Amino acid sequence: MSNNIIGKILLYPFSLIYGLVMSTRNLLYEAGVLKSTKFSTPVISVGNLSIGGAGKTPHVEHLIRLLRDYINVGTLSRGYKRKTKGFRIIKASDNALVSGDEPLQYRRKYPDIVVAVSESRALGIPEMLKAHPSLQTIILDDAFQHLSVTPALNILLTQYDKLYVHDHLLPLGRLRERSENSSRANIIIVSKCPRNEEDVDKELILKQLTPAPYQKVYFSFYRYLNPYSFIDTQSRIDLSEYSGLILISAIANTSYLLNYLESKVGEIKTLVYEDHHIFKPKDIEHLSHVFNNFQTDKKCILTTEKDATRLELHYPEIVQKNLPIFVLPLEVDFHFGDQSNFDKEIKDFLLNFKV
Numbered sequence: 001m002s003n004n005i006i007g008k009i010l011l012y013p014f015s016l017i018y019g020l021v022m023s024t025r026n027l028l029y030e031a032g033v034l035k036s037t038k039f040s041t042p043v044i045s046v047g048n049l050s051i052g053g054a055g056k057t058p059h060v061e062h063l064i065r066l067l068r069d070y071i072n073v074g075t076l077s078r079g080y081k082r083k084t085k086g087f088r089i090i091k092a093s094d095n096a097l098v099s100g101d102e103p104l105q106y107r108r109k110y111p112d113i114v115v116a117v118s119e120s121r122a123l124g125i126p127e128m129l130k131a132h133p134s135l136q137t138i139i140l141d142d143a144f145q146h147l148s149v150t151p152a153l154n155i156l157l158t159q160y161d162k163l164y165v166h167d168h169l170l171p172l173g174r175l176r177e178r179s180e181n182s183s184r185a186n187i188i189i190v191s192k193c194p195r196n197e198e199d200v201d202k203e204l205i206l207k208q209l210t211p212a213p214y215q216k217v218y219f220s221f222y223r224y225l226n227p228y229s230f231i232d233t234q235s236r237i238d239l240s241e242y243s244g245l246i247l248i249s250a251i252a253n254t255s256y257l258l259n260y261l262e263s264k265v266g267e268i269k270t271l272v273y274e275d276h277h278i279f280k281p282k283d284i285e286h287l288s289h290v291f292n293n294f295q296t297d298k299k300c301i302l303t304t305e306k307d308a309t310r311l312e313l314h315y316p317e318i319v320q321k322n323l324p325i326f327v328l329p330l331e332v333d334f335h336f337g338d339q340s341n342f343d344k345e346i347k348d349f350l351l352n353f354k355v
Helices: 002-030 056-067 101-109 121-131 179-184 202-209 255-262 281-292 305-320 339-351
Strands: 043-048 073-077 114-117 137-141 153-159 187-191 216-224 244-249 267-272 299-304 325-328 330-334
Touching: 043 056, 056 073, 056 101, 056 137, 056 153, 056 330, 056 339, 073 101, 073 121, 101 114, 101 305, 114 121, 121 137, 153 179, 187 202, 202 216, 216 255, 216 339, 244 255, 244 281, 244 305, 255 267, 267 281, 281 299, 281 305, 299 305, 305 325, 330 339
Parallel strands: 043 137, 043 153, 073 114, 073 137, 153 187, 187 216, 244 267, 244 299, 299 325
Antiparallel strands: 216 330
């Protein structure tokens, strides 16, 4: 406990400096010294104030599924941890090193949409529209803090048990900006809520967030689907038929996922790596060793869709070792009957959009 207090004291000055830098940057944008670009094509930003773990990817996918049957949709991401630079339109034949894991996931799952990556959102959007002038809306993945673009609709995520109002600025906490900058959001989504609606303390959360009158707050949770085979995506399993599994994951937070898995499977072994970890041959060797020495009646290996794009880099070794890896898909749902309300708000925004 004393070490934790000492650590916080040591980090506090660095958080103050970081906060001063970010506040100065924001003031320069507000004063017009630094320019923020608006586009005639509606831009929807999905992001969070903290670093990782709030569930941006599933919420971006929800928007894709909602809109792609009606309009031409594109997504733009940074492409975190990719080895390429600059603007790039992602192809299904790319790998995670070329595109980043999340953009590749979007491209593979939704082949009818345009997926692009660029370190600069302000430069990436014109490039997307130049390459695909028929695009009718662009979804920015993890762009809340990128003030060089003024989105037409700003969606801010915050995790149910890690609200930004209880957090601190980096490096003392996980916030990239001060919590009061949540005022830029048009919509706030409290993500990763308990799956049982009765366990969600809606009034307490609203009291803590104190949203502005113009901000609508939604409460979302994950609905996990039956896992599909890493080798044969048409083959699916029911987790309740397994006595044990090994979870290999490199996502920002596994607690929500583990809570679900513990309700399905008796024994779970975890191989957890840092977020966006690029798996190495030694990781596959270790996975094989753990699996072969896992003494249980019926066992399998489970991973997330995002992790699967990086495990794919070792596809031949996985096939050779005959590792039964399954991928767990998920979808976002909303409590309090709000899915239809959220979907309607997005559609109404686009129908009423004016330059």
